[in-house]
Structures are given as C-alpha cells and as structure tokens.
Amino acid sequence: MLSELRQFYTPENIALALSPWALVLIGFVSLITNFGKYLTWSSVLYWWFYVRQKDGAATKKFQRAWPDRRQIENEIRWSLKSCVVFSVMTVVIYYCALKGWTSIYLNVADRGWGYLCLSIVLMLFLHDIYFYVTHIFSHRISWIFRKFHRIHHQSGNPTPFADIMFHPVDAVVHVGFIPLFLFTLPLHPIAIGLFVTLVLVVNALGHIGYEMFPRFFNHSLIVHWINRASLHNIHHSHVHYNFGLYFRFLDRLFKTEKVLDVDLPKSDLDVSRTAS
Ligand SMILES: [Zn+2]
Numbered sequence: 001m002l003s004e005l006r007q008f009y010t011p012e013n014i015a016l017a018l019s020p021w022a023l024v025l026i027g028f029v030s031l032i033t034n035f036g037k038y039l040t041w042s043s044v045l046y047w048w049f050y051v052r053q054k055d056g057a058a059t060k061k062f063q064r065a066w067p068d069r070r071q072i073e074n075e076i077r078w079s080l081k082s083c084v085v086f087s088v089m090t091v092v093i094y095y096c097a098l099k100g101w102t103s104i105y106l107n108v109a110d111r112g113w114g115y116l117c118l119s120i121v122l123m124l125f126l127h128d129i130y131f132y133v134t135h136i137f138s139h140r141i142s143w144i145f146r147k148f149h150r151i152h153h154q155s156g157n158p159t160p161f162a163d164i165m166f167h168p169v170d171a172v173v174h175v176g177f178i179p180l181f182l183f184t185l186p187l188h189p190i191a192i193g194l195f196v197t198l199v200l201v202v203n204a205l206g207h208i209g210y211e212m213f214p215r216f217f218n219h220s221l222i223v224h225w226i227n228r229a230s231l232h233n234i235h236h237s238h239v240h241y242n243f244g245l246y247f248r249f250l251d252r253l254f255k256t257e258k259v260l261d262v263d264l265p266k267s268d269l270d271v272s273r274t275a276s
C-alpha cells in the first residue's frame, strides 16, 4: 500500500501538501492525536493500577505513598506542553520528508525485511546511547538540571501521567533522536512506526509505579541486560542512578546503576524510604 502512495508524489500534490494551510492542518491533527493518545493511555493505566486494582495491586507497588491531586495535575500540565512540542516536531518532520530531505524509503523490497528488522534493533541501541548521554548531562550539568530536567523529577513517586512530563526544552532533547535518525538512517515507515510505539510503551511502563514482569522473569538472563520499571522508579526516587532507557549496559559500564531486589517483601521494597 505504501508503494502505491508513491504515484501521488506528483509536483502539484507535493506543493499542495506543503502549503501553509496543509501544515497548520497537520499540526492541528497531530496536536489532537497527541493529546488524545496521552490522556487516554495514561488515564487507562491510572484507572487500572491506582483505582480499580488499588488494593489488590498495592503489594507490587514500588513506593508506599499514593500521589495526591496536586502532583497529578502538575504531571498533566507539563505533559500537555510536551504534546505541543511533539506536534511541532511532527510538522517539521512532515515538511522535511515531503521535501525529500530525509532518508525514508517506501518500498520494503528496496532493502528487504532483514534490513527493516535490523534498522529497528539499531534504532533501539542508538536511542539508548542517545538517551543515556543526554540524560546524564541533564543531571551532571547543574544549571541544565535546575532549569529544565528538574521538572521531570518533581514527581519522586511518578504516576502513569508523568511519562512525558518535561520542560519544553527537555522535550525537544527527548524527541531529538527522531530527526537524527530520519536524516542519517534509511528507514521504512513500518520500522519508524514500530520503534515509536515501543518507545511509548517502554516510557509508560517506567512510570506506572509497579513491576510489570512476572517474578520468574526478574531472575532470567534477559532481564539482566534490559531495563525494567523498578530501575526507572529508583531514578525518580534517588535521582543519581539508572539513566538508561531500554538496556542496562551503560549504567553498568559507568557504575550508575542502583538495583533493589524486587522479590523483597513490600516493606523492604519501598524505595522512597531507602537512602541513596
Ligand atoms: Zn532524570
């Protein structure tokens, strides 16, 4: 279907799609989509874990405290600003893609399914490095932390509403990897779509406040190298540890990892009471 779209790439259609009104429309649709996606996804997770399953699931919660209304309103307020940043970024990418400035390709056969899968894996590793480096600088350079990244850490005990709670400048840094990839790596829209979906899921899981993996999984070899919700929760409660996103390689290499045994009883697992 994507290859059929290529027949619409006539100079007249592209000029129409790049007109100011078309860009405003794309921005508006993107904004509504981002608002809807964020509010729906976060509300469903919040309702399930903090309302519906509150008593039953509480034994798996990392921190004992429950968020108050002011914290949640703060998370939503900053996250909606991030949605605006993401929408502006979408318009910029849309414009660049139609101008032919990106390395997006539409025909899978041009490079094959093997390359398409490899490009997703490559993006995950490169994004993990990008995230670790920008994240650790956001903490180690104190004025950057004070002015921008501190917003994300206003929630020491985050809820599902905190996953895109960023200062707008921090939000630009966070989505900066997308144009970086689009201008350097040949990418198919399927790979981009799957990768972006994975980013959203991993980011959301990191802020739920619960470990989502079953217990046996916590001792498996794969979990030894991939990130999990408890590690990012510790990042919120202890700040100076666990800067990675998907993997644990860099935190281990640079000795910035802090782990608490998720099999401990709830009273020992309460990271909010553990000194760093
Ligand atoms: Zn941080």
Ligand SMILES: [Zn+2]
Pocket: 152, 158, 163, 206, 207, 232, 236
């Ligand atoms: Zn976070």
